Amino acid sequence: MDPAIEWGLSGTRRHLLRTAGLGIGAMAVQSLLARDGVLPRGADAAVTARPALLAPRAKHVIYLHMAGSPSQLELYEHKPELQRLHLQDCPESFLTGKRFAFIRGVPKILAGQFSFRQHGESGQWISELLPHFAGVVDRACVIRTMQTEQFNHAPSQLFLHTGSARLGNPSLGSWATWGLGSLNENLPGFVVLLSGGKTPDAGKSLWGSGFLPSVYQGVNCRASGDPVLYLSDPAGIDRTTRRRMLDTLAELNAAEFSRSGDPETQTRISQYELAYRMQTAVPEVMNLAGEPRHILEMYGAQAGYVSPAESADDPRVLYRGDDPTFANNCLLARRLVENGVRFVQLYDWGWDHHGSSPGESIDETLPIKCQASDRAIAALIRDLEQRGLLDETLIVWGGEFGRTPMMQNNVRTDFQKGFVGRDHHPYAFTMWLAGGGIRGGLAWGATDEFGYYPVEHPTTIRDLQATILHILGLDPQRFSYFYQGLQNRLIGPTDEARVLDGLLA
């Protein structure tokens, strides 16, 4: 084929995509073109390489990431054997050939610090720290055997959310919005909400669009200041003035288009109008003031609250169990999903409990973090359910890895209150899924008596990624984007990832 003419063809396609904006319309055009077999070439080649959609089991994702990684042994993994061996030397077999972030020498076994009880019809063991989650445990599938390849925060978070421990790859939310589009043309398709006072260790790259077009990057909606950067009109410009400005702009831009004929000019006119609509739509959805009191109470949320921890140099010293920031974000997640946002990503920082100080310990900090999040998470599940949204929304909960059955020993070798900690543990940890497409009340996989290794159904991050895509109706094997000589996929270049059929409803 004459490459020059082929170029023209791709241009036609691209133009269609742009004028269709970010809505579902754009995606319909893309899949249409894919079916029509227009040949791919260049930066957006993969647009046409898109496979046919599978039947989706969920339309939305709410991903609750506990940055720093909570201890599964205090929350979901009931291990009486650790009680028996408390403060004895760790068996040699657990240490040889292993790399730890901080553990040195031979550490001691650390018993679970909180008590467990069985809950729900499924009789799952849940810690006393999660009384509210215990009440909805039959809606969730708890995966006890997650494994990851990275044992430091930033690389591990990147691996989990972008499929690569290195920078530059699109995040799960970008993949999903690129593949499926947004369901509300006045709101971004991928929204990120932060709490805990710090950005997660790997920073903004966790919601970056990598090599996908930048319109698919996550938009961080904030609790203080403009919910989206530069969303408010400058002081002194009211809506009438802004409308008049945009009318004049549209008039002059239309005249420019009639001279220059550049379709980008038309796109710009429509993007200014979309911005104008977002200025109303985003604050509306981000404002909790209209929520009834019983809903606010159900989550433990508080409209308009801005925590001092969010601007502190060391927020950990300001953590409180009744801080409503995370609860507000859970309630916002429901509102966003209700309004058609495809992917809502929450990051809550402050779960890295090494025990080097009372602000980062299992015995003192973990209960506070649980108190500030447990009620809201259970409320989110119930609230989505009562609105009929739980079936079409996948909820994911977890950290980037787990924590060791051994006590961390680099700061203190003795057991001391306020200094109880565990190191990073990539070999077995807990995550849970609930909602769209998930078999509730299931405990997936089992670990050995120390919780050190899986003994049944080891589950990799790749498996999780494949399963999430599958639930959204995207074939993880074929869902790819051509960039730098490779068909890049979320699940990486190799074919190890398996969809976890066993936990699908």
Add this chain to the structure above:
Amino acid sequence: MRLAVWILVLWVVCSWVSADQPVRFGRDVLPILSANCFSCHGPDESERKAGLRLDLESEAKRVHATGHPIAAGDAAASLVVQRINSGDPDLVMPPPDSHRTLTAEQKAILQRWIAEGAVWGRHWSFEPPMAGAGIPAGSAGIDWLVERFLSERGLALREPADRYTLIRRLSLDLTGLPPTMSEAEAFVSSDDPRAVERLVDTLLAREEFGEHWARMWLDLARYADTKGYEKDLGRTMWPWRDWLVKALNEDLPLDLLTEHLLAGDLLPHATDEQRLATAFHRNTMSNDEGGTDDEEFRSIAVKDRVDTTLQVWMGLTAGCAKCHSHKYDPLSITDYYGLYAIFNQTQDADRFDDAPTLELLNESQRVRRMALQGRQSELRSRLEESRESDAAGDDQGWRTLMLQRAESQGGAKLQSQADGSIVVSGSRPAEDVYTLTLGLERGSLAALRLQAVAGAGAGVEGVGRNPADPNFVLSELEVELLVGGQWQRLELVRPRADFEQVNWPITGALDGDFKTGWAVSPRQREPHAAVFELSEPLQLSEPSELRLVMRQNYGNSLTFRRFRWSVHGGPAAGLQPLQSSEKTRGLQAELTAVEQELSGLVSGVARVPVLQALAADRQRETRVHRRGNFLDPGDQVSPALPGELRFGFEAGESPTRLDAARWLMSAQNPLTPRVWANRIWARLWGQGLVETEEDFGALGALPVNPELLDFLAVQYRQDGWSLKRLLKVLVLSRVYAQSSDVTAQLQQQDPRNVLVSRGARYRLSAEVLRDQMLSVSGRLSLKRGGPPVMPPQPDGLWRSTYNGQKWVNAEGEDRYRRGLYTYLKRTTPHPMGTTFDGGSGEVCQIRRIRTNTPLQALVVLNDPASLECAGGLAKWMSEQSERRVERGLQRALIRPVLPSEVAALERLQRDVQQVFAEHPEQSVALLSGARVERPESLSESEFAGFIVVASTILNLDEFLSRR
């Protein structure tokens, strides 16, 4: 619409089938083979099926046991043809589970090619670029090639853009700044036939030229002002950026520039400037996250250097060859690690201090430092002598303990010396615990003394093992005595040291808390001593042993380098750690003063991370990282250039970075000139002749106009790799000067202007947008170089973990500097840059994909920086004596404006003025946000109306575009 697409497809297909050109391997066949066959029948040996390679002519045309893959001239006998046409799902190629299918046209091409003799060739970009015969030189050659290309397609060059458009286009393209309206008027009215050329020469000579073109390089170099990853702390890289601007303004030819960037330190008699240039490859990130393995992130940085080098110069993607041989391009995993071995020989190792760094001193600082260093070494040796003579007196009554056994928890080597001191060497862990067993004679025992010995050794001058900070922290000391075969803990009391670092007293070593301890900064380069008394003096009737545990848990290798233990029989009360004579104290004071001046001299001086080769005897051994995993080493590899990409360049036995630079720029290399010519073209036209600027390999896009690309590649190289000369040739062409206005017919025939059937029109980059806005507002500062600045950004964006650095909105002229100078934090770039497709500096960015989003509208409408620019422009308009709105619009658009345009804006002004008159508090708020004072001649509501008009002008699509 769907129908329209189909019609296009059919038209394209028919036009191809009816073409009766012979099939060309590089253009027609190889892309089909690459995309559909090579993943199983290509260079990657681990994935190869049936032992068949279709990427090598000899293998593809050989008769195999299973048949003859390609029988030249006989399509029907060729296995390839049989298999692609097979109806049997078990036989058909590509196999169904590959999800690849060949179209009928593709099958036809392969059959025709084999029938026509299966003439082989290389991938197009690996063949040498040919200038073509009979093409005029310079700009005329570009015009000739494009006109011929267009006429073959029934098109012609568009008429030239008017002079106003041309001067704005040239100014923005060459300097990143717009012209002023008076410059434009002068240019338009000039009757000098060489006015355009003179203008181009003037623009190329401006210092703003280097600033603008440096931005392209900064993207390639993944430049940023922080280190990246979790903590993302600041790092001094800006002197390299300033060096780059200077090099571009001096038009350092690309071949020399390349040598400087990759291997300036290896040039004979390398100057500081040449060494500074190598910071190019120190823009890789460092990970300061606690508990990370430095070697892991060092190896990631080295890989990044290999990848970036191949991308920037050769347009090849090497990402996949880290784990397995490239499936499409001739780069095997061994080739990759051969290149890795070349870049693996520098001293940097993901250290916190980013060592090695270059201190940038001016001439007088350099002279003074030399004098001080001379004095320092003289004082040091005199001090050492004086201390030795003091020590003789000090040692009265002290008995040095001899080492019997020693153990280091971190695996260091502890060795006893003749003078009783213990030297630590070998592995250097961050933390360590020394456990010593020392022989003890019979007699009385009342006190212990620990002497930390200073002095040079193992590259360290000081008492600790970390060369960057030779301090120690004795976190805890435990002493036990062997009594009747049992170890008994001895209680130590009244510890005293000759010197204690603030907050690190000697008592901290005895308090049971591992977080406290004894340290000696800032005097870590002097000897120190401490005395510990036994709570109860002992009388030993038999020789025994002491066991000492010295915990050093601070981290960062703040551990003892050389020390000595001795004991005293008492009485302990008067014993001092260290006695210094008056002479010693005097020498010490003088040395301290000299060292303070030295450190003051360099403390304000920038230290820039640079490349520095390891000594010949310390070269790292390189092994293949299996599946890209640095913990899974495979075969050893030597430094080598990739075999099939050497293009005949000979580098000798063990090539260095300098050899690599010369290989990239060698006359035989077909890729570098094409990649660079395409890149420069793309910066002017908004897209490359090869759209995939980052991939000239088998899976990249084909050049739209290959003859033009080759012409430019040859031109660039033959013209001595001068960027300014290449740009001049490009911008003086009639192709460049075409009008960018498009007719409906042209839009249909060449919708994206890939044929170059008109001038380019595209939205400006983040930096040029900012600079243009500031320039039109009259607020732009042209202050050059220096540390990055912090123009306003919303609060609360910087919140990296374990990083206390703050964004402080700049005041004064630093608020209004060019976008080039905005602080770039990798994890949190300035939002304007990100919104307008700027990168984060995390990895090499070959091109920015332009987007058109609502978030961009919000930035230009609402960002306080935009509003301040509107304020500046409003102020300027209000100061005009007449036709204020008209002149304001002209100032922004650089052209005479139409009455209808002025009327629309004046209507807007009147309408909003009324709103402001009814709401005076809104005028006040707007003026304050725009940071502008009302001129006396205008009311507040009138002036607020000007600000709204100015803001509207700054949001015009025409203003945001280069056209």
